[in-house]
Amino acid sequence: xxxxxxxxxxxxxxxxxxxxxxxxxxxxxxxxxxxxxxxxxxxxxxxxxxxxxxxxxxxxxxxxxxxxxxxxxxxxxxxxxxxxxxxxxxxxxxxxxxxxxxxxxxxxxxxxxxxxxxxxxxxxxxxxxxxxxxxxxxxxxxxxxxxxxxxxxxxxxxxxxxxxxxxxxxxxxxxxxxxxxxxxxxxxxxxxxxxxxxxxxxxxxxxxxxxxxxxxxxxxxxxxxxxxxxxxxxxxxxxxxxxxxxxxxxxxxxxxxxxxxxxxxxxxxxxxxxxxxxxxxxxxxxxxxxx
Numbered sequence: 001x002x003x004x005x006x007x008x009x010x011x012x013x014x015x016x017x018x019x020x021x022x023x024x025x026x027x028x029x030x031x032x033x034x035x036x037x038x039x040x041x042x043x044x045x046x047x048x049x050x051x052x053x054x055x056x057x058x059x060x061x062x063x064x065x066x067x068x069x070x071x072x073x074x075x076x077x078x079x080x081x082x083x084x085x086x087x088x089x090x091x092x093x094x095x096x097x098x099x100x101x102x103x104x105x106x107x108x109x110x111x112x113x114x115x116x117x118x119x120x121x122x123x124x125x126x127x128x129x130x131x132x133x134x135x136x137x138x139x140x141x142x143x144x145x146x147x148x149x150x151x152x153x154x155x156x157x158x159x160x161x162x163x164x165x166x167x168x169x170x171x172x173x174x175x176x177x178x179x180x181x182x183x184x185x186x187x188x189x190x191x192x193x194x195x196x197x198x199x200x201x202x203x204x205x206x207x208x209x210x211x212x213x214x215x216x217x218x219x220x221x222x223x224x225x226x227x228x229x230x231x232x233x234x235x236x237x238x239x240x241x242x243x244x245x246x247x248x249x250x251x252x253x254x255x256x257x258x259x260x261x262x263x264x265x266x267x268x269x270x271x272x273x274x275x276x277x278x279x280x281x282x283x284x285x286x287x288x289x290x291x
Contacts, residue, residue, distance in 0.1 A: 030043075030044050030173070031177070031190065031191055031195075035177075035181075036173075036174065036177045038174075041170060041173055041174070042166075042170055044169070045165075045166045045167075045169035045170035045173070046166050048165065048166075048169050049162050049163070049164070049165030049166030049167075049168070049169055050162035050165070050166060052165065053158045053159075053161040053162040053165060054158060054162065056158070057116045057154060057155070057158040058116050060114045060115060060116065060154065061101075061114055061115045061116070061120075061121070061122045064112070064114045064122060064124070065103070065122070068103075068105040068107065068124065069105060069106065070103035070104065070105040070122075070124050071103055071104050071105065072101055072102070072103050073085060073102055073103060073104055074099075074101060074102050080130070081104070083135075084102060084104070084125065084130075084138075084142070085102045087138075087139055087142050088100060088102045088123050088142055088146060091142060091143050091146040091232050092146055092149075092150075094232055095146055095147065095149070095150035095228075095232060096150065097118045097119055097121070097146070097149055097150050098118065098119030098120060098121075100113070100115070100120070100121040100122055100123045100146070100149060101120075101121070101122045101123070102122075102123055102124070103122060103123070103124040103125075104124065104125060104126070104127060104130070105124055105125075105126055105127070106126070106127050107126040107127065107128055108126060108128045109126060109128040109129040109132050109133070109246060110126050110128070110129060111123070111124060111125040111126060111129055111141050111142070111144075111145050112124055112145065113145035113146070113148045113149050113154075114154060115149070115154060116154065116155070118149055118150065118152060121149040121154075123142065123145045123146060123149070124145075125138070125141065125142065125145075129141060132245065133242060133245055136238040136241065136242075137238055137241050137242035137245060138242075139233060139238060140229055140230075140233060140238040140239040140241070140242040141229075141242050143228070143229035143230075143232040143233055143239070144225045144226060144228075144229040144239065144242075145225075146229075146232065147224070147225040147228030147229050147232065148221070148225050150228065151221070151224060151225065151228060153221050153225070156217075156221070157214070157217065157218060157221070160213075160214055160217050161214055164210035164211075164213060164214055165210070167206070167210070168202075168203060168206040168207050168210050169203075171202065171206060172198070172199045172202035172203050172206055173195075173199055175198060175202055176191075176194070176195040176196070176198035176199035176202065177191070177195060179194045179195070179198040180192045180193075180194035180195035180198065181195075211274055212273050212274060215273065215274050215275055215276055218276040218277070219275065219276065219277060219278045222276075222277050222278055222283065223278065223283065223286050226239055226243070226283050226286065226287055227286075227287065227290055230287060230290070236287050236288075236290065239287060240284055240287050240288065243280050243283050243284050243287070244280070244284060246280060247280035247281070247284075
């Protein structure tokens with residue numbers, strides 16, 4: 001229940017901030033009596049498209065801590081905690097990034113990395129992962145998550161999402177204006193019902209296509225993180241072993257704020273087009289074939 005409330009409140013806050021920004025910039029007046037103001041519409045689309053993506057990025061780390069109830073262990077005296085922190089620190093130094101916050105959370109075998117900046121990220125592993133893998137395999141998973149941070153994957157995915165959002169908002173309104181004024185021949189100064197219906201339908205249709213494109217980029221990012229983890233460890237077999245073990249486990253459901261940055265998911269059928277992660281078999285094959 002808390003996650004649902006948090007999700008609703010977060011989205012309302014994002015929409016409030018974006019709505020205020022659009023109003024202050026005067027970008028909400030792209031439909032005028034003289035027609036469609038394309039530069040103003042593009043500005044509106046960019047604010048709405050990139051604004052939500054960047055706000056989500058900036059909120060990603062505190063949201064991840066809250067929704068997973070992650071326990072920060074950087075200063076923990078527990079021997080297992082110290083080993084995890086030292087592993088993250090070793091990989092972070094090797095990757096040339098600042099020391100992330102390190103956390104453990106209760107859950108099925110999985111791990112994730114998040115944060116808006118390379119030098120102040122969060123790397124978290126689940127209790128399920130620690131209980132079901134040996135140390136070499138856990139190190140490989142940690143290397144994978146540190147690689148996400150070092151590769152700048154959080155920012156890259158935010159930029160891709162922002163571009164897709166911008167195109168969806170822009171194209172749906174341009175096409176909606178064309179349908180309303182050219183096809184339906186609405187002669188009123190303001191937009192007619194054709195504009196609103198077309199815009200709503202295209203927001204959904206183009207949004208689905210955009211989600212497929214974003215998911216494809218996300219899957220390529222997973223292959224790179226697997227390869228980078230192997231490089232950080234100096235050998236690829238532990239990463240292969242970790243992936244093989246993950247393939248036989250239920251990864252559980254990560255909160256939406258960090259789902260794309262988890263180590264594992266289980267796509268199948270048509271939904272594989274929308275999956276942020278490739279099939280485990282493909283990831284293992286790619287590692288085996290790499291130099």
